[in-house]
Amino acid sequence: MNDTLKRLAAVIESRKGADAESSYVAGLFARGMNAVLKKVGEEAAETIIAAKDSDDAALVHETADLWFHTLVMLAVRDLGPDAVLVELERRFGVSGLDEKAARGE
Amino acid sequence: MNDTLKRLAAVIESRKGADAESSYVAGLFARGMNAVLKKVGEEAAETIIAAKDSDDAALVHETADLWFHTLVMLAVRDLGPDAVLVELERRFGVSGLDEKAARGE
Amino acid sequence: MNDTLKRLAAVIESRKGADAESSYVAGLFARGMNAVLKKVGEEAAETIIAAKDSDDAALVHETADLWFHTLVMLAVRDLGPDAVLVELERRFGVSGLDEKAARGE
Amino acid sequence: MNDTLKRLAAVIESRKGADAESSYVAGLFARGMNAVLKKVGEEAAETIIAAKDSDDAALVHETADLWFHTLVMLAVRDLGPDAVLVELERRFGVSGLDEKAARGE
Numbered sequence: 283m284n285d286t287l288k289r290l291a292a293v294i295e296s297r298k299g300a301d302a303e304s305s306y307v308a309g310l311f312a313r314g315m316n317a318v319l320k321k322v323g324e325e326a327a328e329t330i331i332a333a334k335d336s337d338d339a340a341l342v343h344e345t346a347d348l349w350f351h352t353l354v355m356l357a358v359r360d361l362g363p364d365a366v367l368v369e370l371e372r373r374f375g376v377s378g379l380d381e382k383a384a385r386g387e
Numbered sequence: 388m389n390d391t392l393k394r395l396a397a398v399i400e401s402r403k404g405a406d407a408e409s410s411y412v413a414g415l416f417a418r419g420m421n422a423v424l425k426k427v428g429e430e431a432a433e434t435i436i437a438a439k440d441s442d443d444a445a446l447v448h449e450t451a452d453l454w455f456h457t458l459v460m461l462a463v464r465d466l467g468p469d470a471v472l473v474e475l476e477r478r479f480g481v482s483g484l485d486e487k488a489a490r491g492e
Numbered sequence: 493m494n495d496t497l498k499r500l501a502a503v504i505e506s507r508k509g510a511d512a513e514s515s516y517v518a519g520l521f522a523r524g525m526n527a528v529l530k531k532v533g534e535e536a537a538e539t540i541i542a543a544k545d546s547d548d549a550a551l552v553h554e555t556a557d558l559w560f561h562t563l564v565m566l567a568v569r570d571l572g573p574d575a576v577l578v579e580l581e582r583r584f585g586v587s588g589l590d591e592k593a594a595r596g597e
Numbered sequence: 598m599n600d601t602l603k604r605l606a607a608v609i610e611s612r613k614g615a616d617a618e619s620s621y622v623a624g625l626f627a628r629g630m631n632a633v634l635k636k637v638g639e640e641a642a643e644t645i646i647a648a649k650d651s652d653d654a655a656l657v658h659e660t661a662d663l664w665f666h667t668l669v670m671l672a673v674r675d676l677g678p679d680a681v682l683v684e685l686e687r688r689f690g691v692s693g694l695d696e697k698a699a700r701g702e
Contacts, residue, residue: 286472286475286476286481287392287472287475289481290475290479290481293479293481315438315439316541316545318438319435319438319439319537319541320534320537320538320541322431322434322435322438322537323431323432323435323533323534323536323537323538323540323541324530324533324534324537326427326428326431326453326533326537326642327428327529327530327532327533327534327536327537327641327642327645328530328533329427329457329460330424330427330428330533330642330645330646331526331529331530331533331645331649333420333423333424333427333460333463333464334420334424334646334649334650335526335649338464338466338470341461341464341466342461342466342470342471342474343474345457345460345461345471346471346474346475346478348431348453348457349454349457349471349475350475350478350479352434352450352453352454355434355438355446355450356446356447356450358438359438359443359446361443361446361447365443365447366447366450366451366454367391367392369447369448369451370391370392370395370451370454370455371391373451373455374395374398374455376391376394376395376398421646421650424642424646425639425642425643425646427642428638428639428641428642428643428645428646429635429638429639429642431537431638431642432536432537432540432634432635432637432638432639432641432642433635433638435537435540435541435638436540436544436631436634436635436638439541439544439545440544440631496682496685496686496691497602497682497685499691500685500689500691503689503691525648525649528648529645529648529649532641532644532645532648533641533642533645536637536638536641536663537638539637539667539670540634540637540638543630543633543634543637543670543673543674544630544634548674548676548680551671551674551676552671552676552680552681552684553684555667555670555671555681556681556684556685556688558641558663558667559664559667559681559685560685560688560689562644562660562663562664565644565648565656565660566656566657566660568648569648569653569656571653571656571657575653575657576657576660576661576664577601577602579657579658579661580601580602580605580661580664580665581601583661583665584605584608584665586601586604586605586608
C-alpha cells in the first residue's frame, strides 16, 4: 500500500475541471477552497469525537475522511502529498536514505 | 518516500513507554489521548488558516503537523497508518492490485 | 438584548423530548451529543473561515451558529449559559456587582 | 448577569492598542487575527473533548474559553456581541420585544 496517497492524489487531480455533477471531488473543486476547508474542519471534529469513543473502525473511517479532504485541499493549491511526506521525513529523519545510512548500508 | 508514514509510525511506536521527558512524542503519550486530541484540533485549525493564506510552505508545514498528530492519535489506540490507507484504497479503488488489474496486468 | 442567551436556552430546553421531526433542535437532541458536537466543530471551522474572509455579516452569522450549537451542547448536559457567563464574570471581574463596587456604588 | 458579554467586550476593546506585554488580550491583538483564530480552533477542540468527558465544570470552563476567544475575534473586526445576539434573536424570535408582543403587551 506504499503509494496509496500518491495514487489517491492522482485520482483527485484527474477530477479537476470535470463536471461538478460527475463526482464528489469534482463538486468540491467547483465549490472552491472554503467548501473543502469546511469539510476539513468537520472531519477533524468527527475524528476527535471518534477518538473519544471506542469503535476502532469508526476512528479509522474518520481519519481516512480527514486525510482525504486534506489531499483535496492540497490539490486546490496544486500541491500533493509528496511535499507533506518530504516535510515529515525532514523533520523526523525517517527518509529511506536516512534509514539505510543509519543501518550502515 | 513510499513508506514514510509507516516509518514515522514506527518511530512514534518506539516512544511508547519512554520517559515523558525524553521526547515530544513520549511526553504526548504520557499526557494521554486528550492531550493528543487537543493537538489534532489545534493543527486542524492552523491548517485551515494556512489554506486561507498564500504561503505554500506554511500550508505544507501545518498539514504535516496535522497528519503527524493523527498518527500519534492512532498509536494511542494501537492503530497505524496502514488501516487508514487500506480504508482509502477500498473506498477509492486505488490499491496497487486494482490499478494493475485496471491496466490488464 | 440582555437576556437573549437565556431566552434562547429556554427555547432549546423546551425542545427536549419533542418529536425529532418537529424542529431542528428536537432532531439534534434525538441524534445525541455526537451529532451536536459535529455541528460545534463544523461551525467553529466555518467561523474561522469567515474570519479570514472580509464579509462581516457572514462572520456574525457563523459566530451565531457556533454559539447556538454550544448552547444545545450545554443543554444536552442540562447546563445553561448562566454557568458560562458566571465563569466569564469570575475570570474577568466583569460582574455587575464588581462594576458597581469599582465605581464605589 | 445580563450584560456580561457586553461588559466583557468593553474590557476586550479597552485592550486594543495597549502594550502587548500588558495583558493576555493585548498580546493576542498584537499577534493578529491568525493567533486569535488558532485559539478559537484550539478552544473548540477542547470544548468537544470536554463534552465527551463527564466533568461539567471542565465543560463550562472550555465553553467560556471558546466564547471569550470568539469575542476577541469579533473585536479584531470591530464587531461586538450585540451583532451576534441580534442575529440569534432574529433567527429564533427570542427578542424581548417579540416576547412582549407574544404576551400581548
